[in-house]
Amino acid sequence: MTPLVIGLLIGIVTIIVLTSGIPIAFGLALVAVVFLVGFGGLDSLGILAETFLGGISHFSLVSIPMFILMGAAVAASPAGRDLYEALDRWLTRVPGGIVISNLGACSIFAALSGSSPATCAAIGKMGIPEMLKRGFPASLATGAIAAGGTLGILIPPSITMIVYGIATETSIGRLFLAGVFPGIMLTVLFICWALFLAWHKGYQFGEVAARRFSLREKFEVLPRVLPFFLIILGILYVLYGGVATPSEAAGVGAMFCLIMAAVIYRIWQPRRIWEIFHTSTRESVMIMMIIAASELYSYTLSSLYVTQSMAEWIAALEVNRWVLMGIINLFLLIAGFFLPPVAVILMTAPILLPIITQAGFDPYWFAVILTVNMEIGLITPPVGLNLYVINSIAPDIKLPTILWGALPFMLCMVLGIVLLCVFPEIVTWLPDKLMGPEK
Amino acid sequence: MELFIRSVRALSVFFGIVAAASLVAAILVVCQMVVMRYFLQASTVWQTEFVTFSIVGATFIGSPYVLLTKGHVNVDLLPLYLSQRIRKALALFVSVLAFLVCVVLAWTGWKYFHEAWAGGWRTDTVWSLPLWIPILPLPLGMALLSLQYAADICCLATDREPPFGIQPKEEGE
Numbered sequence: 001m002t003p004l005v006i007g008l009l010i011g012i013v014t015i016i017v018l019t020s021g022i023p024i025a026f027g028l029a030l031v032a033v034v035f036l037v038g039f040g041g042l043d044s045l046g047i048l049a050e051t052f053l054g055g056i057s058h059f060s061l062v063s064i065p066m067f068i069l070m071g072a073a074v075a076a077s078p079a080g081r082d083l084y085e086a087l088d089r090w091l092t093r094v095p096g097g098i099v100i101s102n103l104g105a106c107s108i109f110a111a112l113s114g115s116s117p118a119t120c121a122a123i124g125k126m127g128i129p130e131m132l133k134r135g136f137p138a139s140l141a142t143g144a145i146a147a148g149g150t151l152g153i154l155i156p157p158s159i160t161m162i163v164y165g166i167a168t169e170t171s172i173g174r175l176f177l178a179g180v181f182p183g184i185m186l187t188v189l190f191i192c193w194a195l196f197l198a199w200h201k202g203y204q205f206g207e208v209a210a211r212r213f214s215l216r217e218k219f220e221v222l223p224r225v226l227p228f229f230l231i232i233l234g235i236l237y238v239l240y241g242g243v244a245t246p247s248e249a250a251g252v253g254a255m256f257c258l259i260m261a262a263v264i265y266r267i268w269q270p271r272r273i274w275e276i277f278h279t280s281t282r283e284s285v286m287i288m289m290i291i292a293a294s295e296l297y298s299y300t301l302s303s304l305y306v307t308q309s310m311a312e313w314i315a316a317l318e319v320n321r322w323v324l325m326g327i328i329n330l331f332l333l334i335a336g337f338f339l340p341p342v343a344v345i346l347m348t349a350p351i352l353l354p355i356i357t358q359a360g361f362d363p364y365w366f367a368v369i370l371t372v373n374m375e376i377g378l379i380t381p382p383v384g385l386n387l388y389v390i391n392s393i394a395p396d397i398k399l400p401t402i403l404w405g406a407l408p409f410m411l412c413m414v415l416g417i418v419l420l421c422v423f424p425e426i427v428t429w430l431p432d433k434l435m436g437p438e439k
Numbered sequence: 440m441e442l443f444i445r446s447v448r449a450l451s452v453f454f455g456i457v458a459a460a461s462l463v464a465a466i467l468v469v470c471q472m473v474v475m476r477y478f479l480q481a482s483t484v485w486q487t488e489f490v491t492f493s494i495v496g497a498t499f500i501g502s503p504y505v506l507l508t509k510g511h512v513n514v515d516l517l518p519l520y521l522s523q524r525i526r527k528a529l530a531l532f533v534s535v536l537a538f539l540v541c542v543v544l545a546w547t548g549w550k551y552f553h554e555a556w557a558g559g560w561r562t563d564t565v566w567s568l569p570l571w572i573p574i575l576p577l578p579l580g581m582a583l584l585s586l587q588y589a590a591d592i593c594c595l596a597t598d599r600e601p602p603f604g605i606q607p608k609e610e611g612e
Contacts, residue, residue, distance in 0.1 A: 018514050020533050021533055021603050022537055026511070026540050045547055049550065049574075049578075053573075053577050059490065061491075061494065062494050065462055065465070066466065243477065248469055252470055274459075277459040277463065281455065281501050281504075282504075282508060284462070284497075284498070285505045289498060290512075292498065338516065
């Protein structure tokens, strides 16, 4: 059997195994074990434990549980409410300000918590009723929040970017910077669409300013929100100043967020602290297990020469690089419909990266393209986690309404991908400026 | 059987707490390391390894607890559309497969641990930690995970728990 046929077989078996409902981590390990033993005999199991353990024994991976903990601390506090309120008070007189504050709050909160569902829940709980009260259509209100929540995996610090960095051995700091402008661009695209739609449906922006906030009211919300801003800025500064590694920055960031949750929001009761650690332990164990298992998976692929032959085969096809990129995008999009972002990145990045670099694409630029594809998967059925979160916090609004509301935002992301293809500088400018051109 | 399920669950919860504790330890040590390195200009010897291995340990040791609380993500699209009977059969089949994977991992992990123990392997750093210490959570965690899967299979077979955690009443959706 040629490596390509084996690769095809592994692909098909993986799809079947993962559809069965087995946890992704064990499904990947199962496929790896079956193919290793099938082609290499029982002796090949000798390497199993070492690969499995080695897959997660990296200091840079420590940043994942740390960022998860940071997000859990933020999500457990009412920081989302304050953030929303602060933006609302400052933007209430701006036409369509409510949309801007909702999407803005989503992107900031998403950056801090790094979790899409947590963002939808935190901002949506206040934002959706408020937007409905001010006469926005339900589909727009829910769609905007669903889309805004997806920004968390793009705007730094982002866990999917760390996972990509580890899977492809690229710089995590550089990846974080690469996500900044695309994240802002998507936020602006979302806002533009929301405003356009509201205007199109005859929404009267002039009457929005239901209430004026005094300067005092505007400033009194800031002290509770600013520290979280400072944490994000601090983490970015520390990373790019070359002061500390991502894991150190994440560890200190998590510590600060925990302290802040305790001091500002008085979350110090053992039960609530345990809640934070309970959710973060669950989440990080789940992700780390997938990482360990996908190490086995990609080890299997490369020991059977699948990875290498795939890259050679695609290079030999000599298709136009943009056609290739289109096909890869489509593939990622479909994978993202069914699988969580981390799993897609871990399974595909080792195979795709050699193909991508061979075709002359920048690996950092590709990381952003991949991530935006994953964002789309978060708001499209059948899995579309964000849709269900919104359905549960706004039970009066039917799922199809949310879905139709989210669809145009999905198209905004597709437009975003096109823009990134035409202007790759949106991704590469900031990292090049701050970290110097890539070696 | 009730006793078996109960004790396995208690074990999983206990090691879940251990995992959370090592997460806490990791954070504290990272902060200590940052203070040592950047504020006191001191060199750090053991911190990097300690943190890395405590996260690895937390992952393996915490895994059964995550299974118990249904935290290992899966694609439950197909199971959602199946009838209750076929769904149960599929859940049993899938759990047995996952159980076998865990057993294989536990067994190879044990062999790896034993080699490191008998060979007196150490990490090639200044700290020179005996390698069996960071390896131990692998066989231990995977063995516990196999136990938790066995308990889950019992629960499934005796209808104590719905397959894939999907309640029958949700079927209409």
